[in-house]
Amino acid sequence: MNANSTDSTDSTSDTSTTDSSAKTPVTLLGLGDMGIALGRAWLAAGHPLTVWNRTPEKAGPLTAEGARAVATPAEAVAAASGPVVLCLLDDASVSETLEGVDLRGKDVVNLTTNTPAEGRRRAAWASERGARFLDGGIMAVPPMIGIPETGGYVFYSGDRALLEQHRETLEVPAGVTFVGEDAGHAALHDIALLSAMTGMFAGITHAFALVEPEKDLDRARFAGLLAEWLGIMSGSAQDLAAQLESGDYEEGVVSNLAMMATANETFVATAREQSVDPRLLVPFIDVMRQRVDQGYGDEGLAGTVGLIRSE
Known part of the structure; x- marks a missing residue:
C-alpha cells in the first residue's frame, strides 16, 4: 500500500501519548470489526470516546478500555464536541441510524463503504442538516489500524x-490522503483500487490453478516468483496513465495489443491443457481482441479503457 497523494502532508500519527486532557473527543457509531479497531486506536492515543452500536453488547470491549457507551445515536451525536465518525454496514444503514437526529453544527466523517454517488448525496444530505461532511474510504483491514508501519x-x-481541523485525530488510526472536495472521490479511489486488487486476485487464482496439478512444484517458491513479477508489472499503471493523459495510445509501447492478443491464445490453450477453466481471463482477453480487430494492434492497453465504458 502507498499513502502518497497530491496532499503532501499525508501521514500517520504517533499514538504513544495517552494524556486525554488535550485530546479531541471522538464519537463513533458502528462497532463491527473495523469500528472496534478504530475505537481502540483512539482510546490508546488518549482520545475520549463515545460509542453506539445497534447491538449494545458489541460495545463491551471498548467500554472495558475506557469508552462511554450510549443508548441511542441521537444521544451520541448530541454529546459530540469532536468528529462524529460513522462506520456502519452501508449507506442505507447511515440513513436509518441518523433518521431524525439533529446534526446542526456537527462534523460528520463517514467511513462507511459506499459508492461515489452515495458519497455525493450524503454530503448534500449533511449540508441540508447543517453539518460539515467528509467521506472516507479505508485502505486497510482491521489488524492494520493504529499501526503506522503497516502502511494503512x-x-x-x-x-x-473539516479535515484540517481534525487531521491529528483522523491520523491516529491510519494515514490521511485527501483526494479532493468532491465528496464522491474518496469512494471512487477506494473502489477503483479495490477493483484492481480483485483483478489481481483473479490472476493469482488462475496462476495457482495452472500449477496445482504439478505435485513436485514448490508452491512457496512459485508464490515468491509470482509476487515479484506482479510487483514489476505494476509499473505499467504509470505507462497507461501517461497514454490516457496524452491521448497517444502508442506512446512508449513495448508489448503491443496485437502481440498480447496472440500470446493470449497460448494462455487459453495452456489453461485447457492443465484442466483449468479460463473464465477469469477470457473477458479481458475478448476486450483486447476487440480492440485489435478494430485496427489498433499497435497500441498498448489504454484503448481498452474506452471499450469498457458505457458512454
Whole structure:
C-alpha cells in the first residue's frame, strides 16, 4: 500500500501519548470489526470516546478500555464536541441510524463503504442538516489500524476545512490522503483500487490453478516468483496513465495489443491443457481482441479503457 497523494502532508500519527486532557473527543457509531479497531486506536492515543452500536453488547470491549457507551445515536451525536465518525454496514444503514437526529453544527466523517454517488448525496444530505461532511474510504483491514508501519491509510474527500481541523485525530488510526472536495472521490479511489486488487486476485487464482496439478512444484517458491513479477508489472499503471493523459495510445509501447492478443491464445490453450477453466481471463482477453480487430494492434492497453465504458 502507498499513502502518497497530491496532499503532501499525508501521514500517520504517533499514538504513544495517552494524556486525554488535550485530546479531541471522538464519537463513533458502528462497532463491527473495523469500528472496534478504530475505537481502540483512539482510546490508546488518549482520545475520549463515545460509542453506539445497534447491538449494545458489541460495545463491551471498548467500554472495558475506557469508552462511554450510549443508548441511542441521537444521544451520541448530541454529546459530540469532536468528529462524529460513522462506520456502519452501508449507506442505507447511515440513513436509518441518523433518521431524525439533529446534526446542526456537527462534523460528520463517514467511513462507511459506499459508492461515489452515495458519497455525493450524503454530503448534500449533511449540508441540508447543517453539518460539515467528509467521506472516507479505508485502505486497510482491521489488524492494520493504529499501526503506522503497516502502511494503512484512508482516502478522504469533501470539506477540507473539516479535515484540517481534525487531521491529528483522523491520523491516529491510519494515514490521511485527501483526494479532493468532491465528496464522491474518496469512494471512487477506494473502489477503483479495490477493483484492481480483485483483478489481481483473479490472476493469482488462475496462476495457482495452472500449477496445482504439478505435485513436485514448490508452491512457496512459485508464490515468491509470482509476487515479484506482479510487483514489476505494476509499473505499467504509470505507462497507461501517461497514454490516457496524452491521448497517444502508442506512446512508449513495448508489448503491443496485437502481440498480447496472440500470446493470449497460448494462455487459453495452456489453461485447457492443465484442466483449468479460463473464465477469469477470457473477458479481458475478448476486450483486447476487440480492440485489435478494430485496427489498433499497435497500441498498448489504454484503448481498452474506452471499450469498457458505457458512454
